[in-house]
Every structure is written in structure tokens, then in C-alpha cells.
Amino acid sequence: MKSPGLRLFAFAYLIFLYAPIVLLPIFAFNSGTIIAFPLKGFTLHWFDQLFSNATLGQALRNSLIIAVSTAIFATTLGIFAARASTRYRFPGKPGIMGLIMLPLVLPEIIVAVSLLIVLLGIGVPLSIFTVILGHVLAATPYAIAVLNAAFSSLDKSLEEAAYDLGETKWSTFRLITLPLVLPGIVSSMLMAFTISLDEFIIAFFLAGEQVTLPTYIFSQLRFPKQIPMIMALGTCLVIASIVLLTIAEYARRRGIAKTGAKDTGGFL
Amino acid sequence: MSASPWKRLKQSEAFNGYVMVSPTLIYAILMLAAPLGMIVAYSFFKDGYLEVIHEFTFENYIQAWTDPIFQAILFRSVLVSMLVTLVTVVLAFPIAYFISFVVPAQKKSLWLFLITIPFWTSYLIRVFQWKVILNYNGVINSILTGLGIVDQPLQMLNSVGAITVTLAHAYAPFAILPIFVSLEKIDRSFLEAGRDLGESPFMTFWRVTLPLAMPGVVGAVMIVFIPTIGDYVTPELIGGGKLPMVANMIQQNMLKIDNKPLGSAIAVSSMLVVAVIALVFLFLNRRFLRGPK
Numbered sequence: 001m002k003s004p005g006l007r008l009f010a011f012a013y014l015i016f017l018y019a020p021i022v023l024l025p026i027f028a029f030n031s032g033t034i035i036a037f038p039l040k041g042f043t044l045h046w047f048d049q050l051f052s053n054a055t056l057g058q059a060l061r062n063s064l065i066i067a068v069s070t071a072i073f074a075t076t077l078g079i080f081a082a083r084a085s086t087r088y089r090f091p092g093k094p095g096i097m098g099l100i101m102l103p104l105v106l107p108e109i110i111v112a113v114s115l116l117i118v119l120l121g122i123g124v125p126l127s128i129f130t131v132i133l134g135h136v137l138a139a140t141p142y143a144i145a146v147l148n149a150a151f152s153s154l155d156k157s158l159e160e161a162a163y164d165l166g167e168t169k170w171s172t173f174r175l176i177t178l179p180l181v182l183p184g185i186v187s188s189m190l191m192a193f194t195i196s197l198d199e200f201i202i203a204f205f206l207a208g209e210q211v212t213l214p215t216y217i218f219s220q221l222r223f224p225k226q227i228p229m230i231m232a233l234g235t236c237l238v239i240a241s242i243v244l245l246t247i248a249e250y251a252r253r254r255g256i257a258k259t260g261a262k263d264t265g266g267f268l
Numbered sequence: 269m270s271a272s273p274w275k276r277l278k279q280s281e282a283f284n285g286y287v288m289v290s291p292t293l294i295y296a297i298l299m300l301a302a303p304l305g306m307i308v309a310y311s312f313f314k315d316g317y318l319e320v321i322h323e324f325t326f327e328n329y330i331q332a333w334t335d336p337i338f339q340a341i342l343f344r345s346v347l348v349s350m351l352v353t354l355v356t357v358v359l360a361f362p363i364a365y366f367i368s369f370v371v372p373a374q375k376k377s378l379w380l381f382l383i384t385i386p387f388w389t390s391y392l393i394r395v396f397q398w399k400v401i402l403n404y405n406g407v408i409n410s411i412l413t414g415l416g417i418v419d420q421p422l423q424m425l426n427s428v429g430a431i432t433v434t435l436a437h438a439y440a441p442f443a444i445l446p447i448f449v450s451l452e453k454i455d456r457s458f459l460e461a462g463r464d465l466g467e468s469p470f471m472t473f474w475r476v477t478l479p480l481a482m483p484g485v486v487g488a489v490m491i492v493f494i495p496t497i498g499d500y501v502t503p504e505l506i507g508g509g510k511l512p513m514v515a516n517m518i519q520q521n522m523l524k525i526d527n528k529p530l531g532s533a534i535a536v537s538s539m540l541v542v543a544v545i546a547l548v549f550l551f552l553n554r555r556f557l558r559g560p561k
Binding site: 099 | 285286293295296301303307310367370382384388389390393394397400401403407410490500501518531539
């Protein structure tokens with residue numbers, strides 16, 4: 001076997017990465033009220049508590065509305081930017097794309113605080129809607145990264161062939177371009193959805209009186225009594241995101257297979 | 269007959285590019301560039317009771333920079349971010365190298381997938397789990413006392429070390445992926461050439477692989493260092509509120525104390541400090557970033 005040391009390190013690293021996640025179900029099914037070893041007995045009580053929690057239900061509804069809207073708007077904006085950056089050359093492109101991709105590195109608190117000041121300044125009341133505005137901004141760069149890969153593996157000559165055969169710009173987009181980049185669009189929407197569902201800081205600043213899933217979780221982490229229920233919630237969230245990610249990864253690979261490009265891997 | 273100027277413009281590539289990018293660009297200008305400009309403006313305004321007085325002043329910056337608490341918090345934030353970046357990138361490089369050079373081609377996607385999954389699970393809960401792991405009666409202490417390695421549980425929470433481990437965990441994929449991408453781009457024949465010319469495996473790595481992987485390393489440093497300094501959740505949960513970083517101070521001033529000009533001045537100051545450190549780092553590594561010769 002090649003490089004046993006490196007292999008060992010890689011497995012140790014995976015344990016480091018997965019340790020916090022593996023612990024979630026362990027404590028979610030543990031009947032002890034304190035999150036510590038040794039474990040007590042098996043219980044489904046925390047899941048019961050979870051599903052009968054009205055505030056949590058409201059938080060989940062709000063988060064789903066925000067995440068679905070973010071997925072749609074961020075992907076739409078992403079399609080425009082990715083199309084422009086892969087298909088056209090124009091002066092000032094690096095600067096323009098740099099501004100659009102800036103939220104990728106900018107600390108979220110800066111985005112949140114600056115949006116808060118503007119929204120309060122022009123008198124927009126804080127609500128789910130203002131959270132969506134912030135989340136679209138934060139998710140668009142990720143959408144562009146995925147869509148860029150989808151658009152750049154697109155063969156330009158296919159579109160030109162369609163023009164030559166008398167198709168209009170729009171019908172070419174609908175019949176040729178769209179089907180080829182569709183897997184990229186699906187994977188971009190799922191990613192934006194996941195980012196929004198998990199985003200805390202922007203929601204913390206911009207949600208006003210409204211509660212989202214992460215702001216609810218954060219408010220409960222102070223109360224030791226609530227922690228086992230949060231573990232149960234975490235278990236459900238992990239399962240949900242693994243399912244979503246598997247679909248996104250499947251879509252991404254199918255897209256790559258369709259256009260015949262080489263898999264460069266990864267979501268980022 | 270030459271086409272009208274309007275028609276020529278409509279057919280030009282640059283025009284079409286601008287039209288295509290405009291919806292996203294307008295959104296970014298309205299929701300990002302304008303608010304960022306606003307925060308800079310606010311940092312020069314006066315704070316009145318319950319309202320902001322639109323009068324130019326340097327007072328907020330003077331107040332912030334002469335405040336020993338702000339100095340301590342900014343210093344801690346920079347220190348923590350540098351530590352996190354160092355730990356994350358040093359741990360990430362061997363993993364990226366392993367996936368790029370050791371893992372067979374058809375299994376690379378699977379490994380990348382495995383590494384990105386934890387990143388997509390709830391950030392808050394992941395951070396909180398480190399509290400569970402590092403707690404006084406937490407996982408590590410249970411194991412250590414259970415095996416009789418220590419008599420008294422170790423106090424690990426509320427420390428810079430605990431904050432560093434938690435953030436290094438949170439930013440792991442951000443460091444691995446850029447390094448992986450640059451390692452994948454390396455032409456494998458360069459490495460063979462190095463070996464054929466009599467270099468040892470270590471010298472080949474040092475003189476060929478590492479310099480060619482540097483753009484990825486620099487990218488990883490940037491993408492970990494800059495957001496880390498603005499992290500709010502980890503100092504709050506893992507530092508127990510006793511080791512605040514700039515984000516906690518910004519939040520305090522913006523929401524609790526409601527001194528928006530001072531909060532803005534703190535935000536702008538910390539971003540300037542980050543930008544200066546980032547630019548110095550880029551300058552020091554400029555020879556690696558010049559692109560292929």
C-alpha cells in the first residue's frame with residue numbers, strides 16, 4: 001500500500017471532521033438530561049418534544065419560506081452572472097465579478113450590519129423578507145461557482161449549430177442550453193437552499209421579531225434543559241442535509257457526464 | 269450599407285456581456301456596495317441619543333482606537349484568526365495532497381464529498397458539539413478520566429485553544445478544496461523530471477510540488493483568515509462570552525448599546541486591519557501568484 005502515513009493521517013482527519021456529527025444521534029437517543037458520558041438508556045422522548053414544539057414549527061416554516069425564496073432568487077441571479085462570465089468578454093469584468101463574489105470572503109457580520117443600517121435608515125421593517133434579501137446576497141456567489149462550472153463545460157458550437165439551423169436566441173436557450181445546464185441549476189438551488197437554512201448571523205440581525213431555525217437554536221443553547229431536544233433536532237437536520245447533498249452531488253455528476261467534461265470535484 | 273450605431277452596439281460582445289451581468293450586478297450594488305459605503309459614512313457620524321447626527325467627526329475612530337478593551341479584542345481576533353488559519357491550512361495540505369496524489373482517480377469525488385458533508389450540516393450545532401466534546405464533563409474528559417490518564421477533568425473550554433480547534437473544524441473544507449485544485453493542475457511529468465534529474469522525493473516536493481501548489485495555499489489562507497476574524501458564534505459559545513472577538517463587540521454596539529456610529533467605526537477598523545494583513549501576505553507571496561511562465 002502506498003504512503004501508509006498519509007493514509008493514517010487522512011483517516012484521523014476524517015474522525016476529527018465527523019466526531020461532532022457522530023455524537024449528535026448518540027445524545028439524541030440518550031435518556032439522560034445531561035449531555036455527558038456515561039449514557040443512561042434509550043429514549044424517543046426528545047423527538048416527541050421536538051415535534052410538539054409550536055415555536056419550532058413556526059421557526060421551521062419561516063426558514064423554509066426563506067430558503068426556498070433564496071434558492072430561486074440566488075440561482076436566477078447566478079445564471080445571469082455565470083452566463084456573462086463564461087460566454088462574454090467585457091471591460092471591467094474582474095472588478096464586477098469580484099464585487100458579486102465578495103460575500104464569499106466578507107465576514108457575514110459585516111454584510112448583516114451594513115444591510116441593517118441601510119434598511120433601518122430607509123425605514124423598511126425587519127421581517128422574513130429582509131432576511132431573504134441578505135441570504136440571496138450570501139448564497140449567490142456559491143450559486144455562481146456551481147453554475148460557472150456548468151456553463152463553462154458547455155460546448156459553444158452546439159448553440160451556434162442551433163442558430164445556423166434557424167433557431168432564435170430564446171429557443172436555442174430553451175432547447176439546447178437549458179437542458180445541458182439543468183443539473184447545474186438543480187445543484188445550485190439545493191446548495192443555496194442549504195446555505196440559507198443554516199445561516200445564522202444575517203437572520204439574527206435582520207429577522208426582527210421573526211424567528212428562524214438557527215436563531216431559535218441559538219436562543220435555546222443557553223438553557224441546559226433544552227439541549228437534548230436540540231440534539232434530536234440536529235440529528236434530523238444532519239439527515240436532511242445529507243439527503244439534499246446526495247441529490248445535489250448526483251445532479252452535478254450527471255451534468256458533467258452530459259457535457260462530457262472532466263470532473264474537477266467539489267462544491268466550492 | 270453599414271448598420272446603425274445602435275444595431276452595432278447591440279451586436280457587440282461587451283454590450284451583451286453587460287446586459288447579461290446587469291441583474292446580478294445591480295443587486296450587488298444595491299445590497300452590498302451601497303450598504304458598505306453607508307457603514308463607512310456612519311463611522312464618521314455623531315451618535316446622538318436615539319438618533320444618528322449627520323455631522324462629520326473622527327470621534328468614533330478616536331474613541332475606538334484609544335479604548336484598551338477594543339485594542340485587546342482586536343489583538344485577540346487577529347491572533348485567533350492567524351492561529352486558526354495556520355492550523356487549518358497545515359492540517360488541510362496533507363489531506364489535499366493525499367486526495368490528489370494517492371487516492372485513485374475514480375475515488376477522488378467520493379473523498380471530496382466526504383470532506384464537504386460536515387460543512388453543510390448546521391453550523392451552530394457543530395460549534396455547540398465542540399462544547400460537548402471539550403466540556404468539563406464532556407467527551408474527552410470522560411475518556412481521559414475513564415482510562416485513568418488524568419485524575420481531575422481538564423479545563424479546556426473558554427480558551428483561545430478551544431476557539432481555534434472549533435474554527436479550524438468549521439473552515440476545513442475551505443482550505444482543502446483550493447489546495448486540492450492547485451495540486452490537481454500540476455503536470456505530473458514535472459515531478460518525474462525532478463526525480464530523473466536526481467532530486468530526492470523530499471527535494472522534488474520542496475522545489476516543484478510546493479511552489480506550484482502555492483496559489484492554492486494562498487487562496488486557502490485568504491478564504492479562512494478573512495471570514496474567521498468576523499466569527500460571532502464561536503467566541504460566544506466556546507469562549508463562554510469571556511473571550512469576545514470583534515464581531516461580538518460590533519453586535520454589542522449595534523444592537524444592545526445602540527451606538528451605530530461607534531459600531532460602524534469598529535467594523536470598518538477591523539476590516540481595514542484584515543485587508544492590510546491580507547495584502548501584506550499576498551505581497552510576500554507574489555512570486556508564486558504570477559501565473560504560468
